[in-house]
Amino acid sequence: MSEFKGIRQDRLKVHFLRSEGAISRRELLKLVVPRYEVIPFIEPALCRGQQECGLCVDTCPVEAIRVEEDKVSIDTTMCNGCGACITACPHRAIVYPTFSLEELDKEMGGLLLAKDIALEPRVNANITHSCLPTSDLSYPAGMLPLKVPCLAMVSPWLILRAFDRGAQGVALISGKCRSGFDSTRWQENILFIKGLFDCWGIEPERIRTFEVVEDEPGGIEQKLSKFAQETVRLDPTPLSMSEPTLFPDEGLLLPALVKGIGNKLGSSSKGVVSTGAVPFGKIELDSSQCTGCGLCALDCPTEALVISPSEETDAYQLLFKHDACAACGRCVEVCPEKCLRLERILELDKINSPAVLFEDSIVRCRQCGSPVGSRAMIDKLQAKVLAAGQSFP
Numbered sequence: 001m002s003e004f005k006g007i008r009q010d011r012l013k014v015h016f017l018r019s020e021g022a023i024s025r026r027e028l029l030k031l032v033v034p035r036y037e038v039i040p041f042i043e044p045a046l047c048r049g050q051q052e053c054g055l056c057v058d059t060c061p062v063e064a065i066r067v068e069e070d071k072v073s074i075d076t077t078m079c080n081g082c083g084a085c086i087t088a089c090p091h092r093a094i095v096y097p098t099f100s101l102e103e104l105d106k107e108m109g110g111l112l113l114a115k116d117i118a119l120e121p122r123v124n125a126n127i128t129h130s131c132l133p134t135s136d137l138s139y140p141a142g143m144l145p146l147k148v149p150c151l152a153m154v155s156p157w158l159i160l161r162a163f164d165r166g167a168q169g170v171a172l173i174s175g176k177c178r179s180g181f182d183s184t185r186w187q188e189n190i191l192f193i194k195g196l197f198d199c200w201g202i203e204p205e206r207i208r209t210f211e212v213v214e215d216e217p218g219g220i221e222q223k224l225s226k227f228a229q230e231t232v233r234l235d236p237t238p239l240s241m242s243e244p245t246l247f248p249d250e251g252l253l254l255p256a257l258v259k260g261i262g263n264k265l266g267s268s269s270k271g272v273v274s275t276g277a278v279p280f281g282k283i284e285l286d287s288s289q290c291t292g293c294g295l296c297a298l299d300c301p302t303e304a305l306v307i308s309p310s311e312e313t314d315a316y317q318l319l320f321k322h323d324a325c326a327a328c329g330r331c332v333e334v335c336p337e338k339c340l341r342l343e344r345i346l347e348l349d350k351i352n353s354p355a356v357l358f359e360d361s362i363v364r365c366r367q368c369g370s371p372v373g374s375r376a377m378i379d380k381l382q383a384k385v386l387a388a389g390q391s392f393p
Helices: 025-031 085-087 101-113 156-165 183-200 219-232 253-265 328-335 375-387
Strands: 012-015 033-039 064-067 071-072 123-128 144-146 169-174 207-211 281-285 305-309 314-318 338-342 355-364 371-374
Touching: 012 085, 025 338, 101 123, 101 144, 101 156, 123 156, 123 219, 156 169, 156 183, 156 207, 156 253, 169 183, 207 219, 253 314, 281 355, 328 338, 371 375
Parallel strands: 123 144, 123 169, 169 207
Antiparallel strands: 012 033, 064 071, 281 338, 305 314, 314 355, 355 371
């Protein structure tokens, strides 16, 4: 409740109930009463627009995110409130009242941090309330449910944050997705986290998915009890006795969390993860073809590629921050020389360690001294002019 920012009335989705089959006149009157549903909306002051970012547009499973004159908005008539766009936005520009990351984080804290209460093992259960065929589920002792709108919102950050706050296991409970979200996408997220756990020495079986079948509602409770019993046999993770990771007010949440957990485990500089939907990318550059035009940096939505010129020495560098790369591939698409290659991978020793991809000197105008471009760019232009039969003065 401390993180709840309120709900704006103009951001609510209005809909009417639909009836199947014959209804009475009393039921008919109930149908014409509007219902209001809370859905995400975009904060214009924080959104970078389609040209500078646009990562949320392709993430929406129902294509409810619209772009008009570079302004991004959510079509309330189409949005089903799955929350997939929340996980895609690197600038925290999408607001979801009642299901914001801040609210979910605080709720996990309330469930997991009360150490004086005997509820071991503490298993965080992500429940997709809109996809379950029934809400009447009972959970074994120590399994603490956290409601989310859809598994589309169960990002690697949300799962890792539960362990960072002391959970000994995480269960993802869902039925048939009504949001149209491809279940393989969040299953790939789980594979990534399990690969990360291998690097950290944490048992991958601490994460498990469960599907509630409409014809067998009671079977899920037996499976959850078995998972809780198997989890209690495991030794507690070292994270259970440490303080939760602190996050910056701005910037990407997942890299900060991965770094924080790694530091607490003492293994922050070990391991490579390449399995599942790795939400990080690694850029390799062919320096023999690069001209230092900087278009890749201008089009990078997370500022993983940055131009670092020096006015004093005329040095020109293209820096790459591996932990900030979302593997969107925009830099590869925009590169005119086609000298970039992207690989979905996380190298833990590269977190918070910018690498120099390209280095050159700046050429200045002979008359006014203003910077013109990199030496590689000028040399390439000169070669093209000479090939056309012209000459330089």
